[in-house]
Amino acid sequence: MTNVNLSRRAFIQTSVAAGGGLLLGFHMPSASAAKIEPTPWNTPTSGVEVNAWLTVDPNGGFTIRIPHTEMGQGGITSVAMMIAEELDVPWNKIQTVFADPNRHLRNNKEYKVMSTHGSQLVRLQHPHLMQAGASARERLKEAAAQAWGVPRDQVVAKQGVLTSGAKSAPYAEFATAAAKIKLDKEPEIKKDGEWWLLGTPTQRLDIPHKVNGSAEYAIDTRVPGMVYAAVKACPVPWGAVKSFNFEAIKGRPGVIAAIELKAVPGKEDQPDMQNAVAVVADSWYRAKTALDLLPIEWDFGPNANVSSADMLAIGRKVVEEKGIVSKDSPQAIELVANGKKVVSAQYERPFETHARMEPINATVHVQDDRVDVWSPTQDQSSAVLLVADQLKRDPKDVYAHTMFLGGGFGGNGAGGTAVTRQAAEISRQVKRPVKVLWSREEDIAQDKQRMMSVAKLSASIGANGLPEAIVTRAMWFSKGKANQIGPATADYGITTMPYIIPNRHHERQNVETHIPSSTHRAPGANQTGFITECFIDELALAGGWNPLDWRIEMTKGLADHQLVLNMLKDKAGYRTDLRRGEGMGVAIVECHETIAAACATVSVSRRGQLTVEKIVVVADPGHVINPHAGREQMEGSVIYELGHAWMGGLDIQKGRVANTNFDSYNLMRIDQAPEIETHFALSKGKRWGGLGEPAGPPVPPAVANAIFAATGKRIRSTPFRLHDLSWS
Amino acid sequence: MAVTLTINGTSHNVDVEPETPLLWVIRDNIGLTGTKYGCGISRCGACTIHIDGKPVKACQTAASAAVGKQVTTIEGLSKDSTHPVQVAWVEVGVPQCGYCQSGQIMSAAALLATRKKPSDREIDAAMADNICRCGTYPRIKAGIRRASEIAGS
Ligand code: FES
Ligand code: FES
Numbered sequence: 025m026t027n028v029n030l031s032r033r034a035f036i037q038t039s040v041a042a043g044g045g046l047l048l049g050f051h052m053p054s055a056s057a058a059k060i061e062p063t064p065w066n067t068p069t070s071g072v073e074v075n076a077w078l079t080v081d082p083n084g085g086f087t088i089r090i091p092h093t094e095m096g097q098g099g100i101t102s103v104a105m106m107i108a109e110e111l112d113v114p115w116n117k118i119q120t121v122f123a124d125p126n127r128h129l130r131n132n133k134e135y136k137v138m139s140t141h142g143s144q145l146v147r148l149q150h151p152h153l154m155q156a157g158a159s160a161r162e163r164l165k166e167a168a169a170q171a172w173g174v175p176r177d178q179v180v181a182k183q184g185v186l187t188s189g190a191k192s193a194p195y196a197e198f199a200t201a202a203a204k205i206k207l208d209k210e211p212e213i214k215k216d217g218e219w220w221l222l223g224t225p226t227q228r229l230d231i232p233h234k235v236n237g238s239a240e241y242a243i244d245t246r247v248p249g250m251v252y253a254a255v256k257a258c259p260v261p262w263g264a265v266k267s268f269n270f271e272a273i274k275g276r277p278g279v280i281a282a283i284e285l286k287a288v289p290g291k292e293d294q295p296d297m298q299n300a301v302a303v304v305a306d307s308w309y310r311a312k313t314a315l316d317l318l319p320i321e322w323d324f325g326p327n328a329n330v331s332s333a334d335m336l337a338i339g340r341k342v343v344e345e346k347g348i349v350s351k352d353s354p355q356a357i358e359l360v361a362n363g364k365k366v367v368s369a370q371y372e373r374p375f376e377t378h379a380r381m382e383p384i385n386a387t388v389h390v391q392d393d394r395v396d397v398w399s400p401t402q403d404q405s406s407a408v409l410l411v412a413d414q415l416k417r418d419p420k421d422v423y424a425h426t427m428f429l430g431g432g433f434g435g436n437g438a439g440g441t442a443v444t445r446q447a448a449e450i451s452r453q454v455k456r457p458v459k460v461l462w463s464r465e466e467d468i469a470q471d472k473q474r475m476m477s478v479a480k481l482s483a484s485i486g487a488n489g490l491p492e493a494i495v496t497r498a499m500w501f502s503k504g505k506a507n508q509i510g511p512a513t514a515d516y517g518i519t520t521m522p523y524i525i526p527n528r529h530h531e532r533q534n535v536e537t538h539i540p541s542s543t544h545r546a547p548g549a550n551q552t553g554f555i556t557e558c559f560i561d562e563l564a565l566a567g568g569w570n571p572l573d574w575r576i577e578m579t580k581g582l583a584d585h586q587l588v589l590n591m592l593k594d595k596a597g598y599r600t601d602l603r604r605g606e607g608m609g610v611a612i613v614e615c616h617e618t619i620a621a622a623c624a625t626v627s628v629s630r631r632g633q634l635t636v637e638k639i640v641v642v643a644d645p646g647h648v649i650n651p652h653a654g655r656e657q658m659e660g661s662v663i664y665e666l667g668h669a670w671m672g673g674l675d676i677q678k679g680r681v682a683n684t685n686f687d688s689y690n691l692m693r694i695d696q697a698p699e700i701e702t703h704f705a706l707s708k709g710k711r712w713g714g715l716g717e718p719a720g721p722p723v724p725p726a727v728a729n730a731i732f733a734a735t736g737k738r739i740r741s742t743p744f745r746l747h748d749l750s751w752s
Numbered sequence: 753m754a755v756t757l758t759i760n761g762t763s764h765n766v767d768v769e770p771e772t773p774l775l776w777v778i779r780d781n782i783g784l785t786g787t788k789y790g791c792g793i794s795r796c797g798a799c800t801i802h803i804d805g806k807p808v809k810a811c812q813t814a815a816s817a818a819v820g821k822q823v824t825t826i827e828g829l830s831k832d833s834t835h836p837v838q839v840a841w842v843e844v845g846v847p848q849c850g851y852c853q854s855g856q857i858m859s860a861a862a863l864l865a866t867r868k869k870p871s872d873r874e875i876d877a878a879m880a881d882n883i884c885r886c887g888t889y890p891r892i893k894a895g896i897r898r899a900s901e902i903a904g905s
Contacts, residue, residue: 096848096886227845234850235838235857237786237826244785252780277769307768309776381790381798381851381885430788430851431885464791652845656891660848663887686795686883695876697889 072199074163076123076134077107077156080199084184086113089123091135092149093402094230095432096660097716098653101228103153105649109221110157110214113184113195120229122426125404129419139403150649150712154213160202162211167201168193216647216708225652230428242400242427245387247457251280252308253450254315255443255460257300257470258322260679261538262292264299266321273318278310279303282318283453285446293504294472294542295410297442302450308461327538327679332476335501335676336372338535339478343370343497347531350519356527359493363484367566371481371555372741375501375674376474377681378544379691382430383467388447389457390415395422396457399444400429407444414448433664434543434717435471442470468689469681472542473674475500477514477551481559483525489567490578493527498552501537516548517613517721521556522585523578539676546717549615550665553721554728554742557611561729562738571729572598572610572623584707588612588619588644591705596623596640600733604751605629609729611722618645618713622662624698624726628734632750636666636698636727641719646711648704658702658719665720666727667692673743755815759784760828770816775799777815778825786826786854790883797882800855801825807862809881826854829861837861840899848886856882860896869900 071079071087079087088107092099104120128135136152161181168186169176179188184195216223233239258264270282285300301320305311360366380400387398388411395417399407404424412419435441447460462470479498486492498515513519514532544550564574572593579585589612592598598608605628612621620643627635639662648654671690675682683689702719728739735751757764757774759782766781773792778784778801790798792811799810802824803817829835833842837860840846847853856879863870863878870878875896884892 096850227842230850231842231845231847232833234847234853235841236829236833237784237854239850240785241788241851243789244779246783246785307776307780309768309772309780379885381788381796381849381883383789429849431849433885461789464793656845656848656888659890660887663889664885667887685793686791687793691883691885692887692889693881693883694879694889694892697887700890 072203074160074199074203075156076127077153078111078160080196082196084194084196085117085119086111086184088118088120090120091123091128091138093404093426093429093432095402095429097432097657098228098650100230101226101653102649104229105221105226106150106153107157109219110154111161112182115221115226117184125408125424125426126420126422129405129408138405151213155210158211158213159207162207163202163205164195164198166205166207167198171198171201222649223647223651226650228653239428241382241430242387242398243382243385243430243461245398245427245459247387247389250387250457250459251304251306251454252311253302253304253447253458253460254308254312255285255300255302255446255462256315256320256466257298258324259469260322260324260328261298261470261540262287262327263325264323265301266323268301268318268320270318273303273314276310276314276317278306279314280305281454283450285449294540295406295441295445297445298470300446302446302460304450304454304458308459312463324679330538330676330679332374332676335476335537336478339372339476339499339501340370342499342533342535343478343480347497347499347533350513350515350530350532351528353493353527353529356493356495356529359527360482360484360495363493365485365566366482367485367562368480368482369559369562369740371479371558373477373551373554374742375476375539375676376544376668376672377468377471377674377683377689378431378433378435379468379471379689380429380431380433380435383462383464384441384443384471385459385461386444386447387457387459388444388451390448390451390455393421395448397422397424397444397448398427399424400427401444402429402432410444411448414445415452433545434547441472464686465684468683468685470540472540473681474544474550475502475541477501477555479515479518479552479555481518481555483563485563485567489569490574491525491563491567494525495529497531497533498555499533499535500551501535501539501541503537503539503541513548515552517552517556517615520614521560522582522612522614523560524580525578538679539681545661545664546615546721549613549718549721553611553613553615554669554724557613557722557725558728558738558740561609561725561732570600575610575612584619584644584711585612587705587707588621588642591703592621592623592640592642595642595701595703598623602733605734607730607733607735609726609731609733611725611729613718613721615718615721616714616716617711618643618715618718620718620722622719622722622726624723624730626727626730626734628731628749628751630751632748634670634731634744634749636670636696638699638701639666639723639726640701640703641722642703642705643715643719644705644707644711645713645715645718646707646709648706648715651704654704654715655702657715659700661717661720662700662723663692663697666698666723669724669727669742670696670744673746755819757815757818757823758821759823760825766815768815771814773811774801774813774815774818774823775810778810784825784827788851788854790852790855795883796852797855797859798852800858800882802858802862805862805865807859826858829857835861836899836902837864837895839902840895844891844895844898846888846891846895848888852882852884852886856884856892860892860899863896864899864903868904870896
């Protein structure tokens, strides 16, 4: 069940510390960005550093330095839990600070990974994070063993206390000695089943800050002497500024400067700047209103007439042509060409935008001896490198301050976008700290969008009603290297479908577009999960199968899939005999090593009004560190993906994004949100999956399949809002 | 031009054009950054504050319109996060990224001030202006129900 009535755990006072650290467990004066420690990684306590992740503090507390960012996924808490588990200290004695990205870069990637993406914090980082805790524990034990003259295995470390026979001492007593100890052999990390803390639903440490306005995001940065900039890039990406007339706005209150920002020819990757104009003023509102009045003449360039309709026509053509072969099977092609019963369908999905609630922004302060950056980035080290590159400064002189992120969703939260360069450039020119904030309109227009895609699928159904062969071609429009990021390819969720279809042939194509594109929560799977799982429903029904039974049948031998599907069958009460206007649908998609299945219940009025009543999600991430945060992420992913599929969709007109703000790019609201029930089906074996993204992709197809069950209308494109769902 | 505003019980003199939206006065001039910018066009609720106890979108309210009135922001909702909505929010674990939550909490507090035990429909209606990109809606609903219990006990 959705577990929302958790027992109230220790209410841990938290606050943001000077120098970019988030401190939990201590009261600190509210963040004053001005007070930057010369070495900001110094623990703001007098604790002894046992390793880069950890200090043991004289007051009996433990400070954990979090190398990752917190965008609501519970990263701070999961990292602290993993280290506390191994260290074996009371949970309420933990405080956390964000680790320093500059230290990480100076010391040859000391924290191994600081970027936070791909649902990989637990999935890929757990071994070295747990190792940091285990290693510290063993070194504390060794220090005590040496002092007490006993072998290490006769020292017990438990809940912050070292004991051997009658002797006992708090960890703090041996912290200094432990810091110097080198172990002959690093300890193994604990296995699932040996845990006392991991796997327990634990309230997130950041929550208390997020109910009283004290959590500080990059957008909240205030530095003495700071000025503000509003920016407008050419509405058609990669167009140019012909001219602008600063004289027209110069006399407006508070206006300081207008600055032209220039794209570097040939540099069109994610973090590269577009041609743009910035207005700098003593408040953002004054900068923004002046920018709106600034006469700018643009050269829109060669893409000024591109529209979604044109792109769709290209996409439809491309899927008729041979592409890059992802999986080759001439046999499949042959069987589909000559099959007795062949099902074919074409699916289409539009661009979507990240629309993080915190609009894209960055604050940079360029000084002679150092540069400071506050950026809502998922990857602080990339913010450091970008600023260093823009200013031609040594990265060692650049300090990134980790702030809370107002959403991430794979958009790299601006660390990898042009705003960080823009802020560096403007601060360099005006010689003052500057906060650059993109208006929501600029954020939607200039974000790196999730790719638009088209796919054509055909399958031949054999004697038992099950497919004997499938042939697919998928294409997407991507810009530059975006199609090479992570696992995402145009046919990612298609090639990874688990079904044991004897003959499979898959092709893909990337078509270059001028619309900047990037990873987006559950990359690849987010677009193709819908395409695959709706088509699968068509196949199951064409073969006379119950769609859920079909999936169970076609994943036989895949134990984890069977576990998930059988739990879904058990929990969701899936049925195919509801009265007209009501329907249930299922889907299953794997991404980031987690298998997630969803069952949707919908009702559709005769006039075609859709209500999504309920979504049941079952996920197998293998193991779960903090089930509380895991469930939150599952609920959030459900709403995130369903929102795109139902009311989302970017429209490209005249070479630019036509949607401007939340009046024309609609996100799901509370009155449209379904009831959500989440379940874990933990396989507990080798699988270590993420939970930040995988529960999203199966939801849109489950809903579309439910709509078909309710109305007989098969939806092959999103958003659903553009489809007439009425029935009689 | 100077405008005098009473925010969380404290009087402030600020030098802004009177038509400047309260949102920017609160954030940039006064330095209370709990109130957030999300859209600037009254479509997301991130900037929700109370004026004389009523929920208002600060991005579309001129500073001059608040002169002589009581403005309350998230920072002034309670002294130590003890408003029933804040207590319930912590208990249920509503926030994810947290960016929208000041606005959500201010809208929820305003709802509960007029409806002690709101129905699901009333919750939907009162909260529909507040977008949460992280999708915390199920917990917002649970949080409001819990806050109503806390306030009633
Ligand atoms: S910022 Fe005011 S409603 Fe969105
Ligand atoms: S908690 Fe992130 S937008 Fe609501």
